Amino acid sequence: MLEKIKAIDKKLWVFIGLFIGIVFAAASAQALHYTDSADFCATCHPMETAYSSFNDSVHADLTCNQCHAPTDSIVSKYMFKAKAGAHDFYMNTFNVDEIPDVIHAKQATTDVVQENCISCHENTIKTVKHDAKENCIDCHRQVPHGKKNKYKNDEFFKPGEYDISGREDGV
Amino acid sequence: ACGAKDTKNGSASEPIDTGLPADTISNEAFKDLFPLQYESFNATKDMSDTKYGGSVPTSKFDQSKEPLLPILFNGYGFALEYNEDRGHVYANEDIEKIARINDKSFGSCLTCKSTAVPQLLKEENMGDKYWGANFRAEVLPAAKEMGHSPIGCSDCHDPQTMELRVTRPSFAKAMESQGIDISNPTKNQMRTYVCAQCHVEYYFEPEKKEVVFPWANGFKPEEMYEYYETVAKDQGFKSDWQHNISGAPMLKAQHPEFETVSTGTHGKNGVSCADCHMPYERSDGKKKVSSHNWTSPLKNIEASCRTCHADKTAEELKNNVESIQDTHKDALDKAEEISVSSHYYVNKMITAKAPAAKIAEAQELVRKAQWFWDIIAAENSTGFHNPQGAMDSLKMSSEYSSEAIILATEELVKLGVNVDELKAEIEKATKAVLAETDNFKKKDHATNTFFPAQQPPAAPAKK
Amino acid sequence: ACGAKDTKNGSASEPIDTGLPADTISNEAFKDLFPLQYESFNATKDMSDTKYGGSVPTSKFDQSKEPLLPILFNGYGFALEYNEDRGHVYANEDIEKIARINDKSFGSCLTCKSTAVPQLLKEENMGDKYWGANFRAEVLPAAKEMGHSPIGCSDCHDPQTMELRVTRPSFAKAMESQGIDISNPTKNQMRTYVCAQCHVEYYFEPEKKEVVFPWANGFKPEEMYEYYETVAKDQGFKSDWQHNISGAPMLKAQHPEFETVSTGTHGKNGVSCADCHMPYERSDGKKKVSSHNWTSPLKNIEASCRTCHADKTAEELKNNVESIQDTHKDALDKAEEISVSSHYYVNKMITAKAPAAKIAEAQELVRKAQWFWDIIAAENSTGFHNPQGAMDSLKMSSEYSSEAIILATEELVKLGVNVDELKAEIEKATKAVLAETDNFKKKDHATNTFFPAQQPPAAPAKK
Ligand SMILES: [Ca+2]
Numbered sequence A: 001m002l003e004k005i006k007a008i009d010k011k012l013w014v015f016i017g018l019f020i021g022i023v024f025a026a027a028s029a030q031a032l033h034y035t036d037s038a039d040f041c042a043t044c045h046p047m048e049t050a051y052s053s054f055n056d057s058v059h060a061d062l063t064c065n066q067c068h069a070p071t072d073s074i075v076s077k078y079m080f081k082a083k084a085g086a087h088d089f090y091m092n093t094f095n096v097d098e099i100p101d102v103i104h105a106k107q108a109t110t111d112v113v114q115e116n117c118i119s120c121h122e123n124t125i126k127t128v129k130h131d132a133k134e135n136c137i138d139c140h141r142q143v144p145h146g147k148k149n150k151y152k153n154d155e156f157f158k159p160g161e162y163d164i165s166g167r168e169d170g171v
Numbered sequence B, C: 001a002c003g004a005k006d007t008k009n010g011s012a013s014e015p016i017d018t019g020l021p022a023d024t025i026s027n028e029a030f031k032d033l034f035p036l037q038y039e040s041f042n043a044t045k046d047m048s049d050t051k052y053g054g055s056v057p058t059s060k061f062d063q064s065k066e067p068l069l070p071i072l073f074n075g076y077g078f079a080l081e082y083n084e085d086r087g088h089v090y091a092n093e094d095i096e097k098i099a100r101i102n103d104k105s106f107g108s109c110l111t112c113k114s115t116a117v118p119q120l121l122k123e124e125n126m127g128d129k130y131w132g133a134n135f136r137a138e139v140l141p142a143a144k145e146m147g148h149s150p151i152g153c154s155d156c157h158d159p160q161t162m163e164l165r166v167t168r169p170s171f172a173k174a175m176e177s178q179g180i181d182i183s184n185p186t187k188n189q190m191r192t193y194v195c196a197q198c199h200v201e202y203y204f205e206p207e208k209k210e211v212v213f214p215w216a217n218g219f220k221p222e223e224m225y226e227y228y229e230t231v232a233k234d235q236g237f238k239s240d241w242q243h244n245i246s247g248a249p250m251l252k253a254q255h256p257e258f259e260t261v262s263t264g265t266h267g268k269n270g271v272s273c274a275d276c277h278m279p280y281e282r283s284d285g286k287k288k289v290s291s292h293n294w295t296s297p298l299k300n301i302e303a304s305c306r307t308c309h310a311d312k313t314a315e316e317l318k319n320n321v322e323s324i325q326d327t328h329k330d331a332l333d334k335a336e337e338i339s340v341s342s343h344y345y346v347n348k349m350i351t352a353k354a355p356a357a358k359i360a361e362a363q364e365l366v367r368k369a370q371w372f373w374d375i376i377a378a379e380n381s382t383g384f385h386n387p388q389g390a391m392d393s394l395k396m397s398s399e400y401s402s403e404a405i406i407l408a409t410e411e412l413v414k415l416g417v418n419v420d421e422l423k424a425e426i427e428k429a430t431k432a433v434l435a436e437t438d439n440f441k442k443k444d445h446a447t448n449t450f451f452p453a454q455q456p457p458a459a460p461a462k463k
């Protein structure tokens, strides 16, 4: 077991290196920006519900990483991005069997996102003690992925033609 | 971006052509086309339990379940054998084995067990004769002949396009009787409707023995009861059986999962059966499929509940459910206990020769009381599908049982009956039923010389 | 976390110094410092209603509320006058006016109405004598003298730092009696605890008349009842009053909002009172404040509910609440109706001279039955705070009332009493109460020559 964890860890670090390498090799500011964007994140199947639930929220104009990567300094941002990105990429490519059925935020994500809520909304939360609970999303449960039917797209709610035996219209 | 992209194989939005004949009814025909769903379906073979639910074969008469049932269903097949439900894959095996089926049972019983039913119902096969045809002699052999499966793909999917569909005609008729428009359902609704063709309360309309769902007045227990008192009675359907202790004309309630969910918190908020019971699973690592392993969602809270309740841990969710269920189970036990007493009180009215009109009045109350707990006990979520609604019904049940006992007490005391002795005899009979270890014999201890049977022997079980 | 960073004004981590004396009790002293909260607090003057709640002054005896209460509380002050609650700002006005207060009432009654109480309780003022001191002669004048406010800032805030605080000692004692650690509460908990010092069930411990919350065994109705049967009885507290119809030793239940929420869905999920009843609001267009306009959250669903339930419209949420409340209200009405009958049956037992032991047994059941509906009726959310738990308690109430009636029926018939006549007389008395238009006189019709009063006249109301 321990062996396995170590092995994974090693592979993962190789990936992190690789990822940083790729990112800095591509080097253009645009590439860096692209890897923050919703378009980039959504290239992965597992990110779909996150994308679609975000896409029709008031936060749809943001990039994913305005919430999901540290924004306090360039260094912490790219360190976090590289590690998280490498992990996602690694899971998606080499460890598909371990991808959970429903993806949930890890503690690091919760913490980073929380800091970002605060930094954008400083003005709002300055006008009132806006700190009753541990995290913003303890109240704002639907920001931006929390809709209870988030994996149901419009198609789920479109009236359709279905065969229902015994129905008067006989369809 | 690719949010709209299809992650699942064979989804409805991108109609597929399986190449299978339209009348395919064997699950095995789908095996190679949809190996993941097929495998998942077959996982309903697995047997494991949760605190109140799960799929290990268990008699409902067990001490931990509802040990008073052999008294409460006395005189009916349900006092003979009645089990917790388990995986879909066992449906045909279980109905063949169950002691409730006898040589007089008819076709209707197969309606929710076999993929052959929609075919049998076709004019060119049995047509409307299906319902009343003999179960063992005609219907079951015909279904086997066709190579049927237990609750299979074709019950819910068009075998050619794999679109969801409803194949049992009773559903559409009943929805329309309530005035619900089902002409253009959404996919979200279909994810409930496919289940609602079976997981519902029903009775056999007396003429053709057709399966009918009593929904014209609504889905609540009191609305369905109203239906039985009006529409069903007008049709000539008066009762499922005559109770062997109270002699009351009884109704047997059945698995009203759809009705209960619909009127509860989740249903009102548009949550479908499939949302909880068929969560998306990453079956072979890459592909997401809808789980076809219908069982307790508590076995896979991460995928089923936490899709919507991500702000809670699996442990918290399990505790929430169990605390609802604990409260519910205590209340159900109590309601059944009072119901048992009411049956015996009426038995005593009969033997003490109380006025016939009073007996009839008490029997009416006993029938009603039993309906209101049975429609809850027969529901398989131990209260979770609708905590408030279930408790409301149990409350009404206790009230009606008590009314019957009050009425009986008045008459019995007038006739000089010793109520303390009566209570002692009830306790004695109850204990005898509980003490019997052979489930099939439990029912025999519910009547005795003090409480003689009120039924001519050998009334056949119909449900 | 939000809480850890200093992003807010006047937060706990960045203590403010108001410059006010530690013993400030007047709301007006805070007016200039916190004009927005002050203004919001004063908005509790507004009067408007929702389907079941709201703040328009209304008698609980109204046809649309609980018209049977003058029978059910007969012999006690609550049969004289009992109103729906309204804004905090009216607390002192309402207690001064209420007919339940008389010359024998004592200090304890002011405990949850005035900001002077924590000061009065100090050794240098009245100390422990406060509780039992005369309300009109001693306590109220002392509070006025101090310049008290109705439920004011100092009840929940430290006047110097504005930190949340609990000022009524009964709360801490009761939590500790149940073994709940309150030594380091979170802010989230404090947002409930400040309310839980008043919105709770209580009784007056008989010696000092101190306000006590009966929580040692738990927060559920049956656990509090158990407390009254054990701890309270050992202290010498047997009942709040003797019922004027059944002669039973009764308990009066009071506003158990905290107990009910805590054991319900929201409470178990860590939602606090302030989350729903004090949502952040933009008061002057710029600044957000916590609403201090405590009233029905249904008047401001956008801020109160939709912060957490943003995936539902305000309309959907309102419908969800009202459908829970409709179901609840019907069940409550029914439970009260059966409870009324049980009181009259026992009255008849007394006049028909049934054996004393049987009367006592029936009275015990009547007491218990009333507790189980009253603890629900006295709760102000019409079931919403805990739909399943409330219904469970109503169910138990109906069961106990019925047991009393069953017992009574046996004895009465033995004594040759005509039960039909008894029922007719119950209906007559009930109708007389309902027909009376003067709320203060309703109670007088509950007893008559058929049902003579069981109480010596002029027993003073204590609660
Ligand atoms: Ca089962």
Ligand SMILES: [Ca+2]
Residues within 6 Å of the ligand: C053, C054, C055, C056, C084, C085, C086
């Ligand atoms: Ca009010």
